Amino acid sequence: MGNETRPRIALGFLHGDKILKNVSRPGAKPVELDERLISMTDVHVLDPARHLPQAEVTRLRSSGPAARVELPGGVMAWSVTRYDVVRRLAEDDRLSRDARQHWPGLAEVPEGWPLAPFLLSPTVLNAYGADHRRLRDVMEAAFAPERLEQLGAHLIRRLPGLLAELGAPGSGQVVDVRADFAQVIAGETLCDLFGVPRERWADARGAMSDLLSPSEDPGVAAAQLDSALGFLAGLVESKRTSPAADMASTLAHDPGMTDEERVLALAVTIAGGVPATTDLIANAVADLLGHPDQLAAAVDGEVSWSEVVDETLRFDAPVQHMPLRYAVQDIDLGEGVVIRRGDPVLLGFGAGGRDPERHGDTAAVFDVHRLDKAHVAFGHGVHRCIGARLGRIEATLALAALFEHFPGLEPAVDVGTLRPLPTFVFGGRTEVPVRL
Numbered sequence: 001m002g003n004e005t006r007p008r009i010a011l012g013f014l015h016g017d018k019i020l021k022n023v024s025r026p027g028a029k030p031v032e033l034d035e036r037l038i039s040m041t042d043v044h045v046l047d048p049a050r051h052l053p054q055a056e057v058t059r060l061r062s063s064g065p066a067a068r069v070e071l072p073g074g075v076m077a078w079s080v081t082r083y084d085v086v087r088r089l090a091e092d093d094r095l096s097r098d099a100r101q102h103w104p105g106l107a108e109v110p111e112g113w114p115l116a117p118f119l120l121s122p123t124v125l126n127a128y129g130a131d132h133r134r135l136r137d138v139m140e141a142a143f144a145p146e147r148l149e150q151l152g153a154h155l156i157r158r159l160p161g162l163l164a165e166l167g168a169p170g171s172g173q174v175v176d177v178r179a180d181f182a183q184v185i186a187g188e189t190l191c192d193l194f195g196v197p198r199e200r201w202a203d204a205r206g207a208m209s210d211l212l213s214p215s216e217d218p219g220v221a222a223a224q225l226d227s228a229l230g231f232l233a234g235l236v237e238s239k240r241t242s243p244a245a246d247m248a249s250t251l252a253h254d255p256g257m258t259d260e261e262r263v264l265a266l267a268v269t270i271a272g273g274v275p276a277t278t279d280l281i282a283n284a285v286a287d288l289l290g291h292p293d294q295l296a297a298a299v300d301g302e303v304s305w306s307e308v309v310d311e312t313l314r315f316d317a318p319v320q321h322m323p324l325r326y327a328v329q330d331i332d333l334g335e336g337v338v339i340r341r342g343d344p345v346l347l348g349f350g351a352g353g354r355d356p357e358r359h360g361d362t363a364a365v366f367d368v369h370r371l372d373k374a375h376v377a378f379g380h381g382v383h384r385c386i387g388a389r390l391g392r393i394e395a396t397l398a399l400a401a402l403f404e405h406f407p408g409l410e411p412a413v414d415v416g417t418l419r420p421l422p423t424f425v426f427g428g429r430t431e432v433p434v435r436l
């Protein structure tokens with residue numbers, strides 16, 4: 001599989017190809033697919049390097065509680081798009097995220113497989129059972145409510161400067177809200193969370209960019225990875241002698257973690273936190289600008305900014321899928337669908353929020369006024385997003401400040417023409433240009 005099919009925003013630090021070579025077991029038997037089950041359902045071909053259109057999601061949902069899908073390299077998996085089934089499976093411990101332990105088919109995936117970067121990092125995201133709990137417990141300590149309150153207060157103080165840097169209200173200047181505002185907030189908030197000294201924020205943001213958007217050139221990408229992980233290792237090391245109330249210090253002083261685990265915990269927080277928060281803010285701006293009456297309701301305080309954030313999460317989830325999970329045992333979903341032990345499963349966190357079974361005929365309509373905004377955009381169960389509260393705080397503060405500071409903010413292009421990111425993992429737009 002060539003590089004051209006790889007999602008542009010890869011979790012670069014995971015460097016799937018490299019790790020894959022180390023874990024491949026050449027002698028392993030291919031996964032045996034249950035031909036009888038496959039013939040009972042349609043097989044949909046899913047391209048990870050393409051946004052999954054709503055019409056295809058609807059087709060997948062109508063196929064059953066799980067639909068048979070083909071991923072690149074002929075890898076067969078199950079796609080789950082119904083709200084209640086996504087929730088049920090996300091909390092079912094018969095599904096694991098640990099490919100090394102629970103996916104026999106891993107040995108067969110072609111080198112350079114585009115999804116490999118997502119599933120091979122030895123981090124909390126891909127850990128199972130007691131190992132997951134151990135890694136997650138340490139990280140959770142860094143997201144204590146009083147700490148999040150402090151991070152929110154710091155963001156409130158930084159916002160006037162960030163807004164001023166965008167340009168003058170009413171100037172007619174065009175800026176990209178996604179890159180120039182949302183991404184800055186997401187990156188800087190993680191600098192603050194980690195405890196990066198203020199004078200090194202620019203370096204930290206450079207390391208984040210190296211991790212999230214590595215070069216297509218493998219040599220350059222390897223150097224970027226080394227440099228970014230080196231930066232994070234240096235940060236953890238500095239906290240051994242001068243600890244403070246921050247995530248890097250918490251990790252540095254946990255007695256049960258290895259040095260590699262400490263650094264990867266920061267890296268997975270970057271991978272989980274930066275793109276998703278960026279797209280949450282940018283998607284909300286795009287959706288509101290596309291619905292001026294709803295924007296007016298939010299600006300007038302008729303609906304709260306947190307309701308806007310929830311409706312954006314439901315309608316326009318920043319994380320559509322986070323590949324993959326694997327059945328540890330057979331799972332009978334009813335309607336004749338049995339997920340067999342070892343089968344990979346793709347949970348549709350974005351699709352779940354748009355399920356008409358839950359939200360009726362208007363499920364695919366953006367409506368900040370709807371009373372029930374239930375979604376699974378942060379996942380559910382033991383892997384539920386560790387940064388959900390922080391992401392919400394950032395998005396709520398950012399939206400309120402942006403629309404207050406720029407009362408005449410308008411789209412610089414027709415919002416209907418904004419291009420989706422070329423991936424089925426993240427649900428953002430490539431850019432969101434606005435006129436100040």
Ligand code: HEM
Pocket residue numbers: 124125126136268269270272273274276277280317318319322349376377378379380382383384385386387388390391392
């Ligand atoms: C604001 C928008 C965000 C969205 C929509 C989002 C979405 C998600 C989803 C769907 C998962 C579950 C993955 C799964 O079960 O397969 C997840 C996990 C995770 N998220 Fe977020 N996330 C957001 C923000 C953040 C932030 C701000 C951080 C960190 C500062 C973060 C860090 C993580 C981590 C570390 C995990 C893995 C947790 C585990 O496996 O136990 N996320 N996120």
